[in-house]
Amino acid sequence: MTSRIADVPVVPQVDSPVSRLLPVATTAAAAILSIQPVHISAYAALAPAFMLMAVYHWAIYRPDLLPASAVFLIGIGHDLLAGGSLGVTAVVLLLARAVVVRYRRWFPDRAFPFVWGGFTLLTASGMLVLWVLHSLLGAGTVEFRSSIFRAVLTISLFPFASFLLGRTQRALMGAR
């Protein structure tokens, strides 16, 4: 389903200028998606962490095309539009990217469930960090239950995101 690291060309001479923008563009699109008003009662404004999915995917497969500076700017942009404390999303995404890049070499030639498992770990820690940050900022009264629900939703939707991102990656970068 997803492209494996061994198949992606290490020297990015195949990439066109347009496809080089793909990781940043998809991550920015994920940011916009997470603030879309979805008019379904059950949704209750608990958007899945789409940006986390995008950052995870690109940090594994093409971290060179999603630099930390881009992640920072996207995080700040999201905070500005969503009305939350400026910098919180940037911190979480930067740390997520750093952690994934560090453990990148565990991922080549692994089946999808392993990748999904890694994402589950990342989401759990990410939600925890978010909760701690917001508790420190004075919003600690928020029940942990909503964070758990959001984490479950994010983890459940990851396969679709991974599939979509993998497809676009292969189509535009000619990885396979």
Next chain:
Amino acid sequence: MIRLSAPRRAALQRLVLPVLVLLSVTMIVVGKLDQVVFEPLRISFTDAAAPTLDALSRPIAAAGNLIDHARGVINLYQENGRLEEENRRLLHWQQAALTLASENAQLRSLLRLVPEAAISYVTARVIANSGGVYARNLMVNAGSGAGVERGQAAITGDGLVGRVVEVGTRAARILLVTDLNSRVPVIVERSRQRAILSGDNSERPLLEYLDPASAVRVGDRIITSGEGGVFPPDLPVGVVSRVNGEAPRVEPYVGLSRVEYLRIVDYGLASGLPKPVAGAPRSMRRATPVTTAGMKHH
């Protein structure tokens, strides 16, 4: 670009992440200490992004409406029965309302009451929401260009949605009644008790500062009290859904996650939201000046 040697460039690369993390943490701390420092940046960025968000949210809203239509078709028979029943009830109420309105008009002219100032409103569409557990607000596609001002109330046909906290030229941000920072002075319609509706980022805000001796019942209607001149009085807010626990919880009349269009109302209230004072502690810059409201009306 400056030509750097490979080891120097590598060293610089290693610095990027810590610098960015430090920068983000600094921004968090600064934002906490001084609420308003980032507001101009936020407003200009929101204004710039508003047209794009407006355009992007339309297909998703259309898809949502399609799903609603499908659901409606499936439940057609039951829905029809329910609507007929509701229609009968509403016709009764219409008659009652007309009678009351004419009686009201007669009494007013008897007392020679000064007529209320005309209410103007702006209809706006929701183009983004906060999408999170930690903030409950909406972005709408009307700004100062359309006459929206800070502190104005946002309502739908069902009741109160929230109030305007940030205004740009093309867009504005509405703080929902469920947000952690939202404080609305309300009154329990049945018993005329005053209270404050405090959001806590959950679906059902708390009813606080109630007289402890009094009994609030499940099903009690909650409306705005107009205390402090912050919100106009008698706006429907919600019903009490739970009375046990630390404080009674209110289920808002408005389905806040389903709002697509709302009205921002200018009731001509001179006070409204005071401009936040830079450097003042966060607790002093709540949406409602609770203590002064209490003192003013004794």
